Amino acid sequence: MKPLEDLRARLDVLDRKLLEIVAERQALGAEIDAVKRATGQSTRDFGREREVLLRARVDARDLGVAPALAETLLRSLIRGSLTTQEQARVAAQGAGTGRSALVIGGRGKMGRWMADFLASQGFRLTIADPAGAVPGYEWLADWHESALDHDLIVVATPLRIANELLVALAARRPRGLIFDLGSLKTPLLTGLAALREAGCSVTSVHPMFGPDTELLSGRHVIFVDLGHGGALDQARGLFASTMAELVVMELEEHDRLIAFVLGLSHALNIAFFTALAESGEAVPRLARMS
Structure with a gap:
């Protein structure tokens, strides 16, 4: 019987080889996406994904590997490849090349996501946030210090101060x-x-995902039509090269639908905690089982 350390060393070598193969697969995926872009094909091909997953399950059985494990592994690899391809497509579009953007509140989570997203398109980024600088970007502690001569201004502050900030922007x-x-x-x-009355190019955007999101396939970005068609088209254009679902709606409709979305999640939480409180079960014991 071989010593345990020798067997573990072999595992380490195999793990390294697996990662090298993953890197090779990612690079090949980037080449495939370049061909897709050149021929006008979309990034995602659900039929092809199905073929890959079905073949993985068959191959897994032949190799004595659990088909479910093979499918889970391939799904992760496909997702990683799609993320790489989507990011490459956004960068290749170069929508921000030669243009500048100011993200007010760019130190926050969604502000940082938007800053990185715009930078990937070639925008020259400035972050305005009293919370501090973001590595790699120009920084202002106070947006009032800016000349506001940017091609794009994103307000990513907390909702409680955003309205006052928009009013102040309109004045300039x-x-x-x-x-x-x-x-x-x-x-x-x-x-x-x-802003609209001041003649500004204004619209409103609601990314329906969190700041940890990398792949936008299956995600939604809502654009609120404020009556400025050019602004709406420009904002949508920023996401045109992604796989996100782009939805346009009126302001009143947006808040009515979002109220349902938020209300349902809160209702579920209330129902759960009410049932828990009335169950008589000891919470610490349940926590150990969860």
């Missing part, structure tokens, strides 16, 4: 596209209206 009439990232729009009515 920036020339570039302006949009917020708020999850609710009614609290921003005054600020959005002020």
Whole structure:
């Protein structure tokens, strides 16, 4: 019988080889995406994904590997490949090449996501946030210090201060596209209206995902139509090369639907905790089992 350490050393070698194969697969995926872009094909091919997964299950049985394990592994690899391809496609589009963007509140989680997303398109980024600088980007502690001569201004601040900020922006009439990232729009009515009345290029955006999201396939980005078609088209264009579902709706419709989405999740939590409280079960014991 071979010593345990020798067997573990062999596992380490195999793990390294697996990662080398994954890297090779990712590189090949990037080449495939370049061909797709050149021939006008979409990034995702669900039929092809199905073929890969079915073949993986068959091959796994032949090799004595659990088919479910093989499918899980291949799904992860496909997702990684799609993420790489989507990011390459966004970068290749170069929508921000030669253009500048200001992200107010860019130190926050969604602000940082948006800053990185815009930078990947070639935008020259400035972050305005009193919380501090973000490595790799120009920084202002106070957005009022900016000349506001950017091609794009994103308001990614907490909702409680966003409306006042939009009103202040309207007073200075920036020339570039302006949009917020708020999850609710009614609290921003005054600020959005002020920008519209000031003749600014304004719309409103709601990314329906969190800041840890890498792959936008299956995700939704909502664009609120404020009556400025050019602004709406520009904002949508920023996401055109992704696989996200782009949805346009009116402000009132947005908040009504989002109220249902948020309300249902809260209702489920309330129902769960009510049932737990009335069950008489000891929470510490349940926690150990969860």
